[in-house]
Amino acid sequence: xxxxEFILVYALILGSLYLLMSLGFSLVCGVLRIFHLGYGVIFVxxxxxxxxxxxxxxxxxxxxxIGMFVIQILFTLGVVYYIIVKRYVEQEEILLTSLLLVALxxxxxxxxxxxxxxxxxxxxxxxxxxxxxGAATIPNQMFVVAALAAMITSAFVLFLLKTRWGYxxxxxxxxxxxxxxxxxxxxxVYAVALVLSIIPPTVCILVISPIWSIEPYLxxxxxxxxxxxxxxxxxxxLRGTVIASFIVGLVAxxxxxxxxxxxxxxxxxxxxxxxxxxxxxxxxxxxxxW
Amino acid sequence: xxxxxKNVSKSFGGLxxxxxxxxxxxxxxxxxxxxxxxxxxxxxxxxxxxxYRPSEGxxxxxxxxxxxxxxxxxCRAGIxxxxxxxxxxxxxxxxxxxxxxxxxxxxxxxxxxGDALLDASHCLEFVGLFGKRNxxxxxxxxxxxxxxxxxxxxxxxxxxxxxxxxxxxxNPGESSRAVRLIRKIIEEYHVTVVWIEHVMKIIMEAxxxxxxxxxxxxxxxxxxxxxxxxxxxxxAYLGEKIAQG
Amino acid sequence: xxxxxxxxxxxxIWLGDLKLGWSxxxxxxxxxxxxxxxxAMLPLAFSGRPDFLTLITTANAFACxxxxxxxxMTGTGRLxxxxxxxxxxxGYTAALxxxxxxxxxxxxxxxxxxxxxxxxxxxxxxxxxxxxxxxxLITLVLPLIFLELTxxxxxxxxxxxxxxxxxxxxxxxxxxxxxxxxxxxxxxxxMVFLFVVFRIMQSRYGLYAAAINDDEEIAExxxxxxxxxxxxxxxxxxxMIAVTGWFMAHYFGTFAGVTFLPLPFMLKxxxxxxxxxxxxxxxxxxxxxxxxxxxxxxxxxxxxxxFLFPLILLILLFVLPEGIYGMIRRHRYREYYxxxxxxxx
Numbered sequence: 050x051x052x053x054e055f056i057l058v059y060a061l062i063l064g065s066l067y068l069l070m071s072l073g074f075s076l077v078c079g080v081l082r083i084f085h086l087g088y089g090v091i092f093v094x095x096x097x098x099x100x101x102x103x104x105x106x107x108x109x110x111x112x113x114x115i116g117m118f119v120i121q122i123l124f125t126l127g128v129v130y131y132i133i134v135k136r137y138v139e140q141e142e143i144l145l146t147s148l149l150l151v152a153l154x155x156x157x158x159x160x161x162x163x164x165x166x167x168x169x170x171x172x173x174x175x176x177x178x179x180x181x182x183g184a185a186t187i188p189n190q191m192f193v194v195a196a197l198a199a200m201i202t203s204a205f206v207l208f209l210l211k212t213r214w215g216y217x218x219x220x221x222x223x224x225x226x227x228x229x230x231x232x233x234x235x236x237x238v239y240a241v242a243l244v245l246s247i248i249p250p251t252v253c254i255l256v257i258s259p260i261w262s263i264e265p266y267l268x269x270x271x272x273x274x275x276x277x278x279x280x281x282x283x284x285x286x287l288r289g290t291v292i293a294s295f296i297v298g299l300v301a302x303x304x305x306x307x308x309x310x311x312x313x314x315x316x317x318x319x320x321x322x323x324x325x326x327x328x329x330x331x332x333x334x335x336x337x338x339w
Numbered sequence: 340x341x342x343x344x345k346n347v348s349k350s351f352g353g354l355x356x357x358x359x360x361x362x363x364x365x366x367x368x369x370x371x372x373x374x375x376x377x378x379x380x381x382x383x384x385x386x387x388x389x390x391y392r393p394s395e396g397x398x399x400x401x402x403x404x405x406x407x408x409x410x411x412x413x414c415r416a417g418i419x420x421x422x423x424x425x426x427x428x429x430x431x432x433x434x435x436x437x438x439x440x441x442x443x444x445x446x447x448x449x450x451x452x453g454d455a456l457l458d459a460s461h462c463l464e465f466v467g468l469f470g471k472r473n474x475x476x477x478x479x480x481x482x483x484x485x486x487x488x489x490x491x492x493x494x495x496x497x498x499x500x501x502x503x504x505x506x507x508x509x510n511p512g513e514s515s516r517a518v519r520l521i522r523k524i525i526e527e528y529h530v531t532v533v534w535i536e537h538v539m540k541i542i543m544e545a546x547x548x549x550x551x552x553x554x555x556x557x558x559x560x561x562x563x564x565x566x567x568x569x570x571x572x573x574x575a576y577l578g579e580k581i582a583q584g
Numbered sequence: 585x586x587x588x589x590x591x592x593x594x595x596x597i598w599l600g601d602l603k604l605g606w607s608x609x610x611x612x613x614x615x616x617x618x619x620x621x622x623x624a625m626l627p628l629a630f631s632g633r634p635d636f637l638t639l640i641t642t643a644n645a646f647a648c649x650x651x652x653x654x655x656x657m658t659g660t661g662r663l664x665x666x667x668x669x670x671x672x673x674x675g676y677t678a679a680l681x682x683x684x685x686x687x688x689x690x691x692x693x694x695x696x697x698x699x700x701x702x703x704x705x706x707x708x709x710x711x712x713x714x715x716x717x718x719x720x721l722i723t724l725v726l727p728l729i730f731l732e733l734t735x736x737x738x739x740x741x742x743x744x745x746x747x748x749x750x751x752x753x754x755x756x757x758x759x760x761x762x763x764x765x766x767x768x769x770x771x772x773x774x775m776v777f778l779f780v781v782f783r784i785m786q787s788r789y790g791l792y793a794a795a796i797n798d799d800e801e802i803a804e805x806x807x808x809x810x811x812x813x814x815x816x817x818x819x820x821x822x823x824m825i826a827v828t829g830w831f832m833a834h835y836f837g838t839f840a841g842v843t844f845l846p847l848p849f850m851l852k853x854x855x856x857x858x859x860x861x862x863x864x865x866x867x868x869x870x871x872x873x874x875x876x877x878x879x880x881x882x883x884x885x886x887x888x889x890x891f892l893f894p895l896i897l898l899i900l901l902f903v904l905p906e907g908i909y910g911m912i913r914r915h916r917y918r919e920y921y922x923x924x925x926x927x928x929x
Contacts, residue, residue, distance in 0.1 A: 142663050142858075143858075145720070150851060154894045157890040157894065160890065160891075273728070314732055318729045325721055326710065326722065410804040410805045411810070414805060426802050428802065428803075430922060431795070443792075452788045
């Protein structure tokens with residue numbers, strides 16, 4: 050009985066974490082219809098950007114956050130959008146390879162500037178200590194993560210359903226050709242989607258950094274999880290992403306408690322494999338973003 | 340009976356593209372398949388060629404049940420087709436395009452690569468593309484691409500060729516050349532032809548029999564002149580007068 | 585009995601009644617025989633420097649991975665983001681058998697081939713089942729799964745340090761001779777692979793590969809059994825890559841999954857293929873030497889080379905869409921220059 054409590058509680062916690070991780074990837078996937086293989090870099094840039102401002106430049110927390118966002122936006126628009134996406138939407142092999150390369154370059158650069166041994170400490174602990182939920186002991190920070198996941202997802206959904214830009218984004222995600230015929234500047238929508246996709250992963254990594262090991266290569270496992278959740282949820286469908294993230298959370302916590310915590314990464318990869326082979330359309334049946 | 344379709348249907352989800360079509364084609368016939376846009380003509384062709392699997396019904400070819408077989412087996416059985424929007428191999432030359440058909444279309448265990456190229460050259464020469472044999476397929480004009488399609492269809496030594504709207508996009512001069520070419524093919528190779536076409540003049544002149552499809556169903560079949568004056572057919576075309584000479 | 589004839593563009597050798605002919609490119613810089621002779625002289629030229637010999641051997645090994653990969657990308661019509669999986673499979677088979685049972689390299693070779701064949705046959709249905717983009721993602725994920733497995737079963741695979749003490753390829757006493765002979769062995773492997781892949785691409789099977797790459801639905805309508813040919817292509821190329829893994833395990837004497845399985849190695853191989861000119865066979869050799877020499881040059885700069893190297897490759901990818909090989913050798917119009925397509929509807 051205790052084990053089931055453990056599993057369910059952790060499933061919810063991990064699910065919200067994965068949701069926050071994957072939201073941006075799903076958004077890019079749904080609107081641009083590309084696999085943003087450079088997505089892992091967003092996490093790395095977020096953490097080390099803030100660290101750079103606070104540690105090397107001695108600024109406070111808020112200016113550091115703003116500075117980091119500026120860097121992220123510049124990087125996304127300047128490098129990812131203008132150089133890669135705009136030129137190579139048609140030639141996908143170059144697109145995917147260059148996104149992977151960019152991720153590698155940034156990760157190596159950051160590894161060079163801030164090697165793992167240096168240690169990174171970002172004081173974003175909002176709730177410290179732990180709480181016992183049933184039989185499980187959970188760091189309070191994770192509740193913050195869960196709350197933020199719910200808030201940001203709702204914000205995105207409201208944005209997509211109620212605002213004008215949300216309409217336009219949903220339209221582009223269904224058919225770029227028709228959207229263009231209606232006078233939508235599709236390139237601008239792509240840029241907006243790319244910038245919006247920065248927000249969830251940045252928030253995610255900043256909030257969990259006190260309780261997570263920070264190293265320059267942490268982008269890759271996050272990217273893998275995001276890929277799994279997005280594909281399982283039906284590429285680029287936010288509703289499916291929400292459901293899928295909790296399914297993956299359940300699987301991860303079951304594997305961790307019933308088999309071996311070291312196997313969670315492997316379990317996620319194996320799930321990606323089977324989903325890709327047997328049901329690449331995922332669980333959602335919709336062709337649009339929501 | 341060379342080709343026989345028995346109560347063939349195909350649904351895509353809720354949409355019934357082809358509904359209970361029964362059709363038979365004798366050896367040596369030239370059958371025209373007509374109908375308004377969206378009537379299911381190309382879907383029917385895809386069903387016969389194996390690109391789609393029929394939801395219901397049976398397709399019999401030359402005594403063989405080819406329902407739902409993979410396209411390459413149906414090609415080996417002797418059915419060949421052209422495409423409305425030409426689909427060659429864009430990065431290969433015209434000669435190599437036809438050579439693929441030669442090598443794969445019929446089991447020829449002793450055919451060497453050089454022999455295949457020779458055979459392909461013959462097919463190209465027959466359709467008049469021999470001079471363009473070393474041009475990449477992506478650089479050919481529309482008419483040449485259509486001729487290439489026909490050459491490829493011929494190269495698989497078919498018993499039945501299904502031709503899909505070969506006139507679309509051609510100017511009148513090219514159209515008459517295309518019709519002459521198809522007539523030449525029929526005379527030389529004695530193939531049976533199922534010809535999907537929109538241009539009524541061709542159907543009237545070149546075909547022995549016309550079958551009319553509307554919303555996936557056969558609404559008329561018979562000599563072209565009779566079919567053209569059938570009130571149901573005229574209604575299907577929304578009163579378009581098919582009385583050109 | 586044996587006669588040599590030299591016509592204007594052909595070299596003919598008569599062995600009694602048997603006529604063997606090689607066509608010689610009149611322009612010398614395009615002559616493959618010349619290129620091979622040049623490559624054959626390299627190990628002798630650097631016989632004093634074991635680090636250069638390792639460079640040459642590594643470059644040959646990269647080319648041995650890139651050439652089958654180029655064939656595979658056209659023959660299956662999909663972009664394979666995980667060729668290093670079979671490098672890992674071949675290498676680990678050789679390493680495990682050599683370390684645990686003490687077999688020499690020539691005994692582990694058939695085992696590496698068999699195990700590679702088994703896994704290639706196991707994964708080959710993916711080429712028919714999975715649509716283009718999903719196949720690329722699956723191949724991206726598979727080596728990572730293998731890597732996680734090597735970490736989990738540390739007892740067998742020895743985790744991050746890898747297996748060491750693998751029997752060397754040759755042991756002729758003096759270390760320098762070992763290096764030179766190994767370099768020549770890698771060259772022989774390269775030439776065998778080059779011969780195999782090149783002849784296949786020139787034959788009807790190369791035509792089938794081109795047809796499958798360009799439009800597999802049409803190829804099927806024209807009578808080509810695409811499933812069978814895709815599976816055959818994938819299996820043979822994967823076995824070839826596994827053999828290269830075998831070679832690398834025995835050459836370096838150690839084999840750790842963490843060197844070969846994660847992303848950076850894959851990107852190097854992929855860039856050898858792309859910079860060497862998109863699926864070209866000779867281009868892979870140029871690309872391999874270029875990438876390996878570039879990496880070596882950059883290590884002189886120091887630790888910054890870790891991010892400069894992928895950065896330079898990225899810039900090259902943008903600036904030279906046809907690759908270096910494409911730049912110095914304008915491909916002939918009639919020659920098949922494949923378009924690599926990732927997404928297939």
